[in-house]
Amino acid sequence: NAGVTQTPKFQVLKTGQSMTLQCAQDMNHNSMYWYRQDPGMGLRLIYYSASEGTTDKGEVPNGYNVSRLNKREFSLRLESAAPSQTSVYFCASRVFYRGGLNSKSYNEQFFGPGTRLTVL
């Protein structure tokens, strides 16, 4: 299994340009997430998709759109890039099992390697 893969690894854009960050997972997970991380900061949730066909806003959705193309793929689009969107973008997928009386709930996120985006 490749786990969670992201493309591209690095990208430089000019202000106003558009681009799509790709994310794919081969673990058959239902939930997928996009985060951004600015230097010295924690991760902030942009959008997430609890299951195929659904998407929801996270903490910082403005300036972004997402598409859950199928169960495997969850893309993040910047329609008109701004310097404030310079960041490292992480995609994640999650497996969740709500345990029963004798078993613990299992809930783990798996992260991709990140895309480093610079907007000039």
Place this chain on the structure above:
Amino acid sequence: DAKTTQPTSMDCAEGRAANLPCNHSTISGNEYVYWYRQIHSQGPQYIIHGLKNNETNEMASLIITEDRKSSTLILPHATLRDTAVYYCIVRDDKIIFGKGTRLHILP
């Protein structure tokens, strides 16, 4: 918003146990406590999670207080490779990261 409070940074001598605290006083009954870590620019890595009982795996131990308002992650024998930012998270659906604790392992 993140529902947890963690110290900004901590130091620990190599070979000693690292004890990382986390306060989550507003945790609700069905919410789990999760710990992740992020090693320099990599994607976060899952460590452990628990509901109310103490948990242990090959990486760490998790101690949750009886009232569930706080927890401690224990790395029993810290090594230089454990230098990372450690995130304590309490959430069941969308996982929200706070600022975490930057752990420095001192040789």
